[in-house]
Amino acid sequence: MASAEGAEKRERLIFASIxxxxxxxxxNALLLGESIRVFAGSLSQAPIWFFSPESGEQLSAAVEDRLRAFDVSVIPFEIDPEALRFPLAGHVHAAALAERMASDRADLLAWLDANTVVVHEPRDLLLQDDVSLGFRPVHHTLVGSRYDEPIDDFWSLIYRYCGVPEGRVFPMTTHVDGAVIRPYFNAGLLVVRPERRLLRAWRDAFLRVYREPPLRELYRRDERYKVFVHQAVLSGVILSTLETDEIQELPPRYNYPLHLHEEDVTGRRPTGLEELATFRHEGFYEDPKWRKKMPAKEPLKRWIAARLSR
Incomplete structure (x- = not known):
């Protein structure tokens, strides 16, 4: 496997995913990696690190070869098999490892879920010097806590476990359903300054609390709590670690959920994907009619189709 070891040049930004x-x-990883190289403009030659858990199964050799062809480093990491079976736990571990590795190599680390496609230069990822986190809110409310309602048991536990100061809680508007909620950050796009150790704090807090009996009882009541507890803990850690003026909400052109395009009630729904910097998806290519349904012009559709046909 390719390695990120040995890098000497300090980078403005490193992209990382799992x-x-x-x-x-x-x-997904192939689409993300090549879309960065083709569409990311001044960031198109930034290092790309993809972390792969050593879980007994191996990545396809053909996929590894294709990733290497556009200079993506595939980095194996160890994780307890039981932890890997918990929803999204592998993402938390990989993000923390990426942050540690980037700490003396880059000013910024952009952690992206692999189901991301870059469409235009994501220049807003280059945060100002006084900003430690660039983020997008969650797509829609789901287990989020509405700002104008009393806090529920789940979020009360998260705030207690993460030590969230009351004065750090502020209203945040979700990406597509336009609800005003307590801060709930999307874990699929995070731009951090590695020296602030935010992603490592996320991992440590997640490992400390995700098996706590009160949370496990909530998982039994509603499976969504189990699926999204990693993201809730992230939100708690951000609120307990960073001052409000250290975080920056990225524009809605980032992390746009293609799979929720028809549900977007905000008035900012893009006519086509070309209006975006990055979008997220839930495996649109599994639908044989994806080209007909995708809100995009033919050049972008052709580019995607060519990658999927390889």
């Missing part, structure tokens, strides 16, 4: 040994994750 790739799992299955068809959908590998397909």
């Amino acid at each position: 790739v799992l040994p299955n068809r959908s994750s590998e397909t």
Whole structure:
């Protein structure tokens, strides 16, 4: 496997993600990696690190070869198999490892879920010097806590476990359903300054609390709490670690959820994907009619189709 070791030049920004040994994750990683190289403009030659858990299964050799062809480093990491089975735990571990590795190599680390596609130069990822986190809110409310309602048991636990100061809680508007909620950050796009150790604090807090009996009881009541506890803990850690003036909400052109395009009620719904910097998806390519349904012009559709046909 390719390695990120030995890098000497200090980078403005490093892209990082996780790739799992299955068809959908590998397909996503290929689309993300090549879209950065083709569409990211001044950031198109930034290092790309994809972390892969050593879980007994291996990435496809053909996929590794294709990733290497556009200079993506595939980095294996160890994780307890039981932890890996918990929803999104692997992402938390990989993000923390990426941050540690980037700490003396880059000013900024952009952690992206692999189901991201870059469409235009994501220049807003280059944060101002006084900003330690660039983020997008969650797509829609789901287990989020509405700002004008009493805090529920789940978020009360998260705030207590993470030590969130009351004065740090502020209103945040979700990406597509336009609800005003307590801060709930999307874990699929995070731009951090590695020296602030935010992603490592996320991992440490997650490992400390995700098996706590009160949370496990909530998982039994509603499976969504189990799926999204990693993101809730992230939100708690951000609020307890950073001052409000250290965080910056990225424009809605970033992290746009293609799979929720028809549900977007905000008045900012893009006519086409070309209006965006990056978008997220849930395996649109599994639908045989994706080209007909995708809100994009033919050149972008052709580019995507050509990658999917390889």
